[in-house]
Amino acid sequence: MARFELTRRSPLPPADCWARLTAWPRHGDRVPFTRVSVVRGTGRQPGDVILARTALGPLGFDDPMELVALAEPAHCRLAKRGRVVRGSAELRIRAAGTGSEVVWAEELRITGLPRLFDPAVALAGRLVFGRVLDHLLATAPATR
Template identity: 85%
Template sequence: MARFVLTRRSPLPPAECWARLTAWPRHGDRVPFTRVSVARGTGRRPGDVVLARTALGPLRFDDPMELVEVAEPAHCQLVKRGRVVRGGAELRVRAAGSGSEVVWAEELRIAGLPRLLDPAVGFVGRLVFGRVLDHLLATAAGPAPG
């Protein structure tokens, strides 16, 4: 399983960082060929499901993620329950100075890929999810919806 941790500092207050992190459809803005939506619930409570749907020509797969733990506005844990992508993610926000620190920890397992490729999966994951996190926390973007 590929594992990586992303940490970002933001001048935004923790509640605003949290609102941006949990604006789930915005996650798809920076993931190529992927749309993200809330498939069950509000996307804010345990048992809710966030769905990332990736499509590139005939290659299509879903990445359903169930929220298993939520402590607003500081922490959530998601478990990936798809056939192609397994693992999970943990998002944390805490006050740091006059702003916030955000930590995104991810574990990814791609069905059919040998474990030998885990370092490559981790490298790509850090790039892709780093873009997502930077996009979500960008202060020029204005308040996050939702």
């Protein structure tokens, strides 16, 4: 399983970071060919499902993620339950000085891809999700 963890400091308070990180559709803003939506619930309760659909023309796959743990505004854990992407994602936020520290951790398994490629998957994850995290935490006002 490919594993990676990203840590960012933000001048925003934890509640603002939380609002930005859980504005699920915005996650797709920086992932190529991907749209993110809440397909079950509000995206704010355990059991809710967020779907990342990655497609280029007629070719694509779904990455459904069930929200399995939530402690607003400090922690959420998502279980990746797709046919292509399996694993988990965890978002943690804590106060740090006058702002916050945000940690995004993932464990990914790509169906059919040998474990030999886990380092490359982790590197790609750090690059792609680092862009997403930076975008979400940018200090311009968040929109939902």
